[in-house]
Amino acid sequence: MRTQVFTDGSCSGNPGPGGWAWIIPDGNFAAGYSPDTTNQRMELIAVIEAVTTVQGPLEIISDSTYVVNCFRDSWWKGWLERNWKNSQRKPVANRDLWEPLIAEYQNRDLMFTWVKGHGGNEWNDYADRLAVEAGFLQADRSGEEPPAEIILP
Numbered sequence: 001m002r003t004q005v006f007t008d009g010s011c012s013g014n015p016g017p018g019g020w021a022w023i024i025p026d027g028n029f030a031a032g033y034s035p036d037t038t039n040q041r042m043e044l045i046a047v048i049e050a051v052t053t054v055q056g057p058l059e060i061i062s063d064s065t066y067v068v069n070c071f072r073d074s075w076w077k078g079w080l081e082r083n084w085k086n087s088q089r090k091p092v093a094n095r096d097l098w099e100p101l102i103a104e105y106q107n108r109d110l111m112f113t114w115v116k117g118h119g120g121n122e123w124n125d126y127a128d129r130l131a132v133e134a135g136f137l138q139a140d141r142s143g144e145e146p147p148a149e150i151i152l153p
Helices: 039-053 065-072 075-081 095-107 122-137
Strands: 003-011 016-023 029-037 058-062 110-114 141-143
Touching: 003 039, 003 122, 016 039, 016 122, 029 039, 029 122, 039 058, 039 065, 039 095, 039 122, 058 065, 058 122, 065 075, 065 110, 075 095, 122 141
Parallel strands: 003 058, 058 110
Antiparallel strands: 003 016, 016 029, 029 141
16 A cells, blocks of 8 residues: 655745645644755655655655656656766756655655645645745644644744
8 A cells, every 4th residue: 555645845035944844644744944945955855754754655746846757757867877967967956865865766665746736735735834834933843643723924
């Protein structure tokens, strides 16, 4: 059985203070922050935190084409073949985060699914609100069930 995990990242300014979150529908969740980051880094950290916390086969559901397309379109294979250069022969951005995520992907049963952000998907919207809250409050949060209240700016 594959566990669904919704992930999201947020950033106020880009760069600026940001937050990340993951949530299993009606289950565990975690959120965290960075005082100076980018949206792409927060999207990646949300996935890394989910993958390193939740065991077993996972379906990562994200509104980040940056994350989903890397695996759907196998960008990562080209990066490895070109010694961490992108298709324009420039260094891959956020390599420090991509390396451990790709290593997990190569050793785990992970599947990535894209969902439209702010499109009415209950759990994607929930992950978004948790990430925004973490970035706004600059505070970590986790639990075994979705929180009843989320503080937003």
